[in-house]
Amino acid sequence: MLFNSLEYLFFLPVVFTLYWLLRKQLKAQNFFILAVSYFFYGCWDWRFLSLIIISSLTDFLVGMRLGKTENSGEAKALLMLSLAVNLGFLLVFKYFNFFIDSFVDLVSVIGMKPSISTLSIVLPVGISFYTFQTLSYTIDVYRKKLEPSKDIVNFFAYVAFFPQLVAGPIERASNLLPQFDRLRDFDFAQARDGMRQILWGLFKKVVIADNCALYVDAIFAGHESLNGLILLLGAVLFAFQIYCDFSGYSDIAIGTASLLGFKLMQNFSTPYFARDIAEFWRRWHISLSTWFRDYLYIPLGGSRVGQALQIRNIFAIFLVSGFWHGANFTFIIWGLIHSLLYLPQMLMKTNRKFLGVVAEGKMFPSAYEVFRMLLTFVVVTVAWVFFRSDSVGESFTYLLRMCSFSEAGFGEVLSELMLNANLLKLVALYILFMLVVEWFNRGKKHGLYLMPSNIVFRFGFYLMLCLLILEYFFGKTSFIYFQF
Amino acid sequence: MKQFIIRTLGFALLLCVLLVLLRSSVPFHWGEGGVDAKFKYFLEHQEDYNTVxxxxxxxxxxxxxxxxxxxxxxxSTFNLSWAAVYHLESEYLLDRLVQEADGIENVIFLVQYPRKIAxxxxxxxxxxxxxxxxxxxxxxxxxxxxxxxxxxxxVSYIENKxxxxxxxxxxxxxxKTNPYEVKRDGFYTWVPDRKEVVLERIKSTMGEDVVLKGKKFKTRNMVYGPISEQNKVYYDHLLDxxxxxxxxxxxxxxxxxxxxPPHEYLSELxxxxxxxGVKFPEYFLGEFHIDQAHLxxxxxxxxxxxxxxxxxxMMVAKAKEREQPNKEEAPEIIDSLQLRDDDAQYLEPVLDFEELEKEEQPF
Known part of the structure; x- marks a missing residue:
């Protein structure tokens, strides 16, 4: 079930009502969350629920045992077991074919032709998210930073918590699990804020990301014959598509959790207002970057090691992060580009130069800040080309062609691609609107965190967002009469 | 929580009212340009017609x-038909039309098996x-x-609501102004720029040289089989x-x-x-068609x-049934299903053929 589906519009109020009818009955409430979370996931494919259950059970039992054992050897073995199960699933379901293909490509270079066939494996939705979430629990318990959970329902509900099950934020056990252990009270302000965040998330996902996708898909598919200007447009639109898609989904997840009395971590914090790459990474997919920081970068020594190791650590974190996004060299190159952009800042110790919010306390940024934001956006956008392309070769072709020029007009090219020029103008307007709204809420939890107190303005604003969301909810389809 | 629910429901209500107002601002026939133009025209000139x-x-x-x-x-007939107006749409339009229009005495309703939403x-x-x-x-x-x-x-219902x-x-x-023009009692007209598009589409999918004769075409039109449970639902619906x-x-x-052919279950209609088609071969001759389905x-x-x-x-027979014998003779009909020599009269143009071609270009 998708957040931006009609089913979810019915699912959420029903869950909300039944959930709060069970208030003051913690066990029943948690069991209810577990049941609806499995239902939510099962709507996609119930067979893959088995993976979540195995993952959850393994980590629950490992956690229990880790809590009891004093033997460091046994503890390490238990940790390895958890890593093997969780990363094993990830390896098989997400990376198996990639490794086979890469191996075949590699040996074919030296003239061998191995006949290893790939498997037709369906990638289970959200596997990268819940695997990391449950791993964080085991690692924290292993490190004695967290008491093992004693309640199997609470733990299972923590792993499968439906708002963030399929696309994050990747919650730490230390933040989310204790929330399952205590009675949750309805908080008006939190619920209202949750509703606003859902609304804003839907706006970004449905109105901006889905509309950008129409242009991005067509432009990337036909990039070999398109001119530089239109390819630039494709890259910029993809930058907004991926931001609005991902952050929109996170907003809906966090907002939904707020309605149920849970507090999830912030996942995006206006990353396109970042003034350098380091700041960008403090604002983009925060739950993942902090996960890698805590469970990969710091264990590798972080920045408290020699320069060579520091460089290795930076490459490691960005390459793994790239690979986490997908089993393709394009993601690895994307990670590599970011590591190369980040590295000079780290070596010159300027990576923590911009810790605060841009133009704090001011209405508008300075020209210098605008320049830095634009520059960061440009390099991030170039890197996105690798993220979006199907192959590394395609990315390079795309970037090279981006520098080409042709006399074909914008409108002409759009009509050749059967794209609507009027909708593009509207999309540009929506993006501008989103940037303005987020500018006034930069540094806040989400785009609608601060709203004017005037009730008429506020409700008018919400109504306008609702109308726009309804307009694009299922995308734009034209009736095709083709049944002679 | 009470406050939250009241506010949320209040907002939802406000939104619904707005949507209902918005939806009610358009007439029932708004969904397709051609349909809209025809219905608008008909409703404005309904006193001129007694049949649709x-x-x-x-x-x-x-x-x-x-x-x-x-x-x-x-x-006095107005042709309200339009491309791809299948059963559900026909029935919806008719249903709403008879609520809004007075003076409709007869309806010519094309029986079409309900189609799926592709x-x-x-x-x-x-x-x-x-x-x-x-x-x-x-x-x-x-x-x-x-x-x-x-x-x-x-989902379509919810989307519409x-x-x-x-x-x-x-x-x-x-x-925006509707680009469709309604001419000649609603009979088929092309909007010039659309004509080319449709012509091109037909050519690209069927080839220029369409052979209409043959089994394939006849088989294509064999829709009715024995009455099934689903057919019965449809037939009952037509009876209703x-x-x-x-x-x-x-x-x-x-x-x-x-x-x-109509199933005997529908005999009261x-x-x-x-x-x-086999006995009326002219329906399957290329000279009467523009493509496999259209004349x-x-x-x-x-x-x-x-x-x-x-x-x-049938009208004459109905009038007789009501004991209101019509002075006029019933129109002569060729009862035989065989093509006869005097069928030729049906091929004589009622309207000036050249004039017609000037007025609107047929395929």
Whole structure:
């Protein structure tokens, strides 16, 4: 079930009502969350629920045992077991074919032709998210930073918590699990804020990301014959598509959790207002970057090691992060580009130069800040080309062609691609609107965190967002009469 | 929590009111430009007509009102048919039309087996603007063994009620002029720029040299088999429709296309069977068609004459039944299904053929 589906519009109020009818009955409430979370996931494919259950059970039992054992050897073995199960699933379901293909490509270079066939494996939705979430629990318990959970329902509900099950934020056990252990009270302000965040998330996902996708898909598919200007447009639109898609989904997840009395971590914090790459990474997919920081970068020594190791650590974190996004060299190159952009800042110790919010306390940024934001956006956008392309070769072709020029007009090219020029103008307007709204809420939890107190303005604003969301909810389809 | 629920429901209510107001700002026929233009025209000139024809492009291109009226001698017909107006849409439009228009005495209703909402058309305005409770009820009954269709119809209904994906279209409806022109009692017209598009599409999908003769085409039109549970739902629905219209004093003539003979289950309807394709070979001759399903101007004349004759005879019979003998003779009909020499008269143009071609270019 998708957040931006009609089913979810019915699912959420029903869950909300039944959930709060069970208030003051913690066990029943948690069991209810577990049941609806499995239902939510099962709507996609119930067979893959088995993976979540195995993952959850393994980590629950490992956690229990880790809590009891004093033997460091046994503890390490238990940790390895958890890593093997969780990363094993990830390896098989997400990376198996990639490794086979890469191996075949590699040996074919030296003239061998191995006949290893790939498997037709369906990638289970959200596997990268819940695997990391449950791993964080085991690692924290292993490190004695967290008491093992004693309640199997609470733990299972923590792993499968439906708002963030399929696309994050990747919650730490230390933040989310204790929330399952205590009675949750309805908080008006939190619920209202949750509703606003859902609304804003839907706006970004449905109105901006889905509309950008129409242009991005067509432009990337036909990039070999398109001119530089239109390819630039494709890259910029993809930058907004991926931001609005991902952050929109996170907003809906966090907002939904707020309605149920849970507090999830912030996942995006206006990353396109970042003034350098380091700041960008403090604002983009925060739950993942902090996960890698805590469970990969710091264990590798972080920045408290020699320069060579520091460089290795930076490459490691960005390459793994790239690979986490997908089993393709394009993601690895994307990670590599970011590591190369980040590295000079780290070596010159300027990576923590911009810790605060841009133009704090001011209405508008300075020209210098605008320049830095634009520059960061440009390099991030170039890197996105690798993220979006199907192959590394395609990315390079795309970037090279981006520098080409042709006399074909914008409108002409759009009509050749059967794209609507009027909708593009509207999309540009929506993006501008989103940037303005987020500018006034930069540094806040989400785009609608601060709203004017005037009730008429506020409700008018919400109504306008609702109308726009309804307009694009299922995308734009034209009736095709083709049944002679 | 109470405060939260009240506020949320209040907001939802406000939104619903806004959507209902928005939705009610457009007439019932707003969903398709051509349909809209025809219905608008008809409603503005309804006093000129006592008969309407509703159906898909087959009727749109097949029924020339003036020829039809000439043969019945009793009707003044407006052809409200339009491309892809299939059963649900026809029925919706008719249902709403008779609520708004006075003076409709006869309806020529093209019998078409209900169609599924194809994936490519799901969420399009055309698939949903007609989805009211009545249409949904029928669709759920008819497609009860097809979960995907149930889902698509329910979603289309909800989309329509909540104006999902319709807001801009509604705004555009108010701001933009409809490019379609209505001419000649609603008989098929091309908007010049669209004509090329459609011509191109037909060429690209069927080739320029369409061979209409042969088994393939005849088989294509073999729709009715033995009465199945699903057919029964549909037939019952047609019977209900007939009854509903009869209660309003409207006589409905159900037109069955060649090779789609009316099932005996429908015998209480005014069935106008347009002939057996095998015995009426002219329906399958290339010279009367523009493609596998649609008649050309010449074919349309033949069709309109035959339909007019059959309907006219039924009207006379009806009048006799009501003991109101009509002074006029019933239109002469060729009862034999064989093509006879005197059928040639049906090929004579009623209107000046050259004049017609000047007026609008047939295919």
């Amino acid at each position: 024809a509703i159906g898909s492009s087959r009727l749109n291109r097949g029924l020339i009102p003036r020829i039809f009226d000439n043969k019945t001698g009793k009707t 994936k490519r058309n799901f969420h399009s305005i055309r698939s949903k603007y007609l989805m009211d409770r009545s249409r949904l009820g029928f669709a759920l009954d008819f497609f009860k063994k097809e979960p995907k269709q149930i889902y698509r119809h329910v 909540l104006c999902i994906g319709e807001v801009f279209q509604i705004a555009k409806y108010h701001w 429709l007939n009854k509903k219209l009869a209660e309003k004093g409207i006589e409905t003539y159900f037109v069955h296309l060649p090779n789609q 005014n069935n106008v069977y347009m002939g057996d 050309n101007e010449k074919g349309a004349r033949l069709f309109s004459r035959r339909l007019g004759t059959l309907v006219g005879r």
